[in-house]
Amino acid sequence: MSYSVKEAFKTLQGEGAQAGRAAVFCRFTGCNLWSGREADRSEAVCQFCDTDFVGTDGSGGGKFARAENLVAHLAALWGPDRAYRYVVFTGGEPLLQLDAPLIAAMKAEGFTIAVETNGTLAAPEGIDWICVSPKAGAPFVQQRGHELKLIFPQAALLPETFDTLDAEAFTHYWLQPMDGLNDGGLARSHHTAAAVAYCQAHPRWRLSLQTHKMIGIP
Ligand SMILES: C[S@@+](CC[C@H](N)C(=O)[O-])C[C@H]1O[C@@H](n2cnc3c(N)ncnc32)[C@H](O)[C@@H]1O
Ligand SMILES: Nc1nc2[nH]cc(C(=O)O)c2c(=O)[nH]1
Ligand code: SF4
Numbered sequence: 001m002s003y004s005v006k007e008a009f010k011t012l013q014g015e016g017a018q019a020g021r022a023a024v025f026c027r028f029t030g031c032n033l034w035s036g037r038e039a040d041r042s043e044a045v046c047q048f049c050d051t052d053f054v055g056t057d058g059s060g061g062g063k064f065a066r067a068e069n070l071v072a073h074l075a076a077l078w079g080p081d082r083a084y085r086y087v088v089f090t091g092g093e094p095l096l097q098l099d100a101p102l103i104a105a106m107k108a109e110g111f112t113i114a115v116e117t118n119g120t121l122a123a124p125e126g127i128d129w130i131c132v133s134p135k136a137g138a139p140f141v142q143q144r145g146h147e148l149k150l151i152f153p154q155a156a157l158l159p160e161t162f163d164t165l166d167a168e169a170f171t172h173y174w175l176q177p178m179d180g181l182n183d184g185g186l187a188r189s190h191h192t193a194a195a196v197a198y199c200q201a202h203p204r205w206r207l208s209l210q211t212h213k214m215i216g217i218p
């Protein structure tokens, strides 16, 4: 199949247990919980998205007819050194496009593969690091992974919802404060204080900060 990519870039993973790790990010076009158009946001299942995933016009974006073409592009963004190669597939919703041929071709190039998913679709085999960020009002299908990263607060999806998961379901449980849109960080600071209080009272949960936003990298 062909792949539509909004943008692709080398940066550091900003969030969760792999924060600080060099990574090539591949941001796929499109999501199943929002069209990405501002006019549709108030009607969307997921209304707090901080990301533009419409089109293929971002830096390093484009349409790729074959997995090998996209892999060559991502490998070039990493550079020639094959050590520690790490790719994060995100979006939009990456599991709408990430498939077995792309996973196999990335592995052949020496990449460890991570995914950031909303959990509404089952992950294919072969992904090395699965981060699930479930959304209120959306199906929670992918109930296994390496980290569960709940954006906090979501009135209709409380952290307590996940108390019934067995201990092996996820290795790490994160609360990530919900960032506001163009409010100078006001909402995020309120949500951070609430998340800190929740983690203190419920120590299964740890605080995940969007460190890339703090230091001004993509
Ligand atoms: C843009 S999403 C793309 C991947 C996938 N669709 C998902 O939702 O997990 C990447 C990460 O950013 C998180 N995120 C999106 N909007 C956010 C916001 N306003 N504040 C904090 N985290 C946010 C998502 O929950 C997810 O963990
Ligand atoms: N640096 C950096 N880390 C991230 N972790 C998850 C991100 C995402 O948008 O999926 C993201 C992102 O956009 N940038
Ligand atoms: S599911 Fe992810 S990409 Fe889709 S709208 Fe929500 S945060 Fe954005």
Ligand SMILES: [Mg+2]
Binding pocket: 050, 051
């Ligand atoms: Mg992001």
